[in-house]
Structure formats: structure tokens, C-alpha cells
Amino acid sequence: MSKKSFDWKKEIKENQGYRCAMCGKKFREKELQIHHCRNRSKGGESSKENCCAVCLECHRNIHKIHGNNYFDPRKL
Numbered sequence: 001m002s003k004k005s006f007d008w009k010k011e012i013k014e015n016q017g018y019r020c021a022m023c024g025k026k027f028r029e030k031e032l033q034i035h036h037c038r039n040r041s042k043g044g045e046s047s048k049e050n051c052c053a054v055c056l057e058c059h060r061n062i063h064k065i066h067g068n069n070y071f072d073p074r075k076l
Contacts, residue, residue, distance in 0.1 A: 008046075008048055009051075009053075011048065012052060013032050013053045018032065018053075019053075020053065020054050020055040020058050021035070021052040021053060021073040021074050022055070022058035022061075022062065022073040022076075023057075023058050027055055031056070032053040032055060033054055033055070033056060033059045035051060035052055035062060035073070036050055037050050037052065037070060037072040037074075038050055039068040039069075039070075041068055042068060042069075052073060054073065058073070
């Protein structure tokens, strides 16, 4: 993983206060994953605007319910 790639992901987690965008619980940095609101397979970019940090359980549930369709938990 390149340093540049790591920086934007870490910045997302920091900006969210290390809280999951879905459940709101606080996690350690390593416990949060980056969710692409518009999936990369559908043209979504790896950017701060298109991504948010979510915990593993919420990330699984997002894709179980919404598949690879657009879903932004920040807009709930």
C-alpha cells in the first residue's frame, strides 16, 4: 500500500473520530474499514468524498442488504 493511499484512508477515520458511519460506535483505527459509497465496479472513486469508515459488522451488513449498489451511511 502506498503512503498516499494510506493517508487519505487514515484521514477519513480521523475525521469521523474513529466512529463507524453506520452504528456510531468508536473503534481502533485497525478495526475500521473503508466503504466505497458508489462501488468501484460501478465507477466509484477511491476518494474522501466517495468513502467513509465503517466497522466490519456494518460493512458486511451494508453489502448484504445493498449489494454493490450506491449506499452512503453518512446520509441516514
